Amino acid sequence: MNKIVPAHNIGGYVPMIDGPEKVSGRAKYTADIMAPGMLAGRIFRSPYSHGEILEVDIAAALKLPGVKAIVTGADCDKTFGVLPIARSEHPLARDRVRYRGEPVAAVAAIDDTTALAAVRLIKLKVRELPAYYTAKAAMAPDAIAIHDKKPGNLERDVLFELGNTAQGFAEADLVREETYNCAEVCQNQMEMHAAVADYDAVRGRMTVHASTQVPYYVHLMLSQILDMNMSRIRVIKPHVGGGFGCRTETLNVELITALLARKIGGSVRTVITREETFITHRGRPETDIKLIIGLRKDGRITAVECECDQRGGAHSGYGVVTILYSGSMLYAIYDLHNVKYLGRRVLTNTPPCGAFRGHGTVDIRFAFESLLDRMAGELGLDPFAVRRANYLNAPTFTDNDLMVNSYGLPECVDWVERASGWKARKNTMPKGKGLGMACSHYISGASKPVNWTGEPHATVKIKLDFDGSVVVLSGAAEIGQGSSTILVQTVAEVLGLDLSRIRIVTGDSDIVPKDNGSYSSRVTFLVGNAAIDAAQNLKRVLVAAAARKLEAKPEDIECLGELYRAGAQDKGASFDEVVVEALKDTGTITVTGNYSTIPESHGGKKYRGAAIGGTMGYSYSAQVVEVSVDEETGVVTVDKVWVAHDCGKALNRLTVEGQVQGSVWMGMGQAMSEEVAYHDGLMLTANMLDYRVPTIQDSPPIEVGIVESNDPHGPFGAKEAGEGSLAAFLPALTNAIADAIGIRFNDLPVTPDRVFEAIEKRRRALGKEKNSSGGA
Amino acid sequence: MARILAFVLNDRARTDAVPGNLLLLDYLREVVGLTGTKTGCDGGECGACTVLIDDKPTLSCLTLAASVEGRRVDTVESLGTDGQLSAVQRGFHEKLGAQCGYCTPGFIMASAGLLRKNPNPSEAEIIAALGSNICRCTGYVKIIEAVQYAAALRAQGIAP
Ligand code: FES
């Protein structure tokens, strides 16, 4: 006899539902969209770091055969930006250019060669202004304002003291102060930015395909920039080749392509180059940190004081949020009291920075875990013991009012200690080899979205029709992180159906409900909960239909996925029969599921901006990194990483592992080789050879331990998995290097030349250098 | 100046007039419409454009279309038979060697080239063969597993 049981769809290793398209080359990304007659867009960019625009001369370019339209700042006087309080950017510069690479004009031509030739004919005349390439230079008293409304080039300063730091430091047995510098880094996602815009002049409608994480924000900004009613705009997000945060705000390229399409009344495709992707990167700002920690002999942290300066670039972007995260996320990982934070977000004549994976938390965590490790050593404490001495007692609220419910950090710490063999190996490592550990955490979606108009935080719809296929409609942006797979799994789990029954449609504003997008690791938690709600609503409809069909009471109906029955003896009705019954009432069924965060999770009001950091659930991570350092060359090799991540509940172990490995590895790039470097505002690293992303040859095995703390609010207990493990790699690495060679690196990236220089410096200081007079 | 190009693309003979300076990558994507092959950089940095020329993994962004005259070119679209995924494709799908999927066609073709030459590669040989492909999502761990799994599927005759 065939026993029918509900299908189980969560907790296993489930390949991504859109994998077959990706491995067969059928998946369409924005640049793959082509149509006959489509024009090619190209952007002319400022070669100046800072200047008042005197003239944009497009006359020669316009005369070039094949050029169909050119737009400049004169075509649009509107501004855009992700934060309603900081919309300072024009799609094409007007009056002033503020960084090298800022878009000034754009061409639509019959082909890319012609468009490029036209761009080369455009001339920009400016009166050059003093340009500032560091936060310090921009904050100098005589510096002129890059934006008139921001005197002193201070985008935002944040100051709070919660508790009493003076008293806290007085209670410490050891107080240490250190400074740290983290170089600017960028996402360098594999797909270069692209947009396809099609303007239907007859109907006055605009359709834009964009390589974005936030189709809704793009929609919003298109409406603002084009001065068109939102109902006349359609935004489609095709497959997206990674984001890591650079696509969490509307980008110039999307807006410019739309301006071109409207001007010619047709279709334009703009695919920017790798170099352009770099020079407009929206990455993680260069950050200078001064950190003071007070520590007692028993490992308890008594006080923390932190100063943080971020070189934000030429426009606001997410800047205010980034500098707030850096302060608020000092909390919610350890039990901290007596904390003082001073953050400054500074405007400079470099590309605008944005929300890189681990937004706002990474550089601060590097500093914190580095200093803690060093001080533990001075007090003769084991690095694990010092973390254990400072655990939160969850559930709790932090001093800055962040709500912490599930807290799997202790299990993470235990797991990496065990898996790495720390206790047995730590003090027996051979010369030049070392072990280091560190912890980190991250939010599962900001509890208050930046553009909030009062509706639920997430909405999912499910459609069920005559064919019995369950179609999930969601605006959540699949960018390779697996959000569509998770939503399908979630709905299938509630209905007890096999994954093959469920389809998902995403990324088309004409069809799917609005979603804020894929950022701050919000989708699994917020949209996942909305999907559960929608599936439960659908189940209710089906149960009622089954009850009618089986002439039973709804409460007696048992749902086994493919079979609905009234008790174990009942033959029941198949899913397909129940669907037919259900459709009798209303025709095609559509149900809605919603999710809203609870007010307790919205953060506090103790200082301006204290809501930033509030979330429904924090993920936790601990890492052990094993390194070998070649003292002759300065080359550091990461031999192995053990990482444990508390994602609440792994809905899909395969994608959780993939996300955690990807984050750890991205942290490795930042820690060891990646750096955006400039000479007078000219980026020196605008390609993948100079901006050194680790290759497969540089990359270690990464063993993942999944910790499941079962968050009380998470969908089936889940929290985020895609960001929280990035930050811990950086300090775990430098702590391991310190263990291997006794030198602490406070500046990132730790490149071989930096390591070599430090080793040489120590040799000289110790007066131990060998006499090499025999050499040439 | 246009030239006549006659070659075999994904097992089919094909003749086209191509400008002498047209890159194989742009020819495949924009002229033929095979958009599986991806552009990931401004030339030679990333491996996203890898195709097989006479079974050898080659960067199509550094190859002139006209230079494949008389050769055999395979893109990701050539893999798989009878609607089934090939072993390498199954490896990348089932072991999550692909997240965003943008680097994937390049990795798959580099891996397919490796397995055609060396059906049972060691981990070190896999790493060496994929050294000029960049992936920004996976950290490569699952890419190595994907290729190992693909080699096993082929060895057991489960997938071509
Ligand atoms: S496109 Fe990057 S190497 Fe060819």
Ligand code: FES
């Ligand atoms: S899967 Fe996204 S770049 Fe490799």
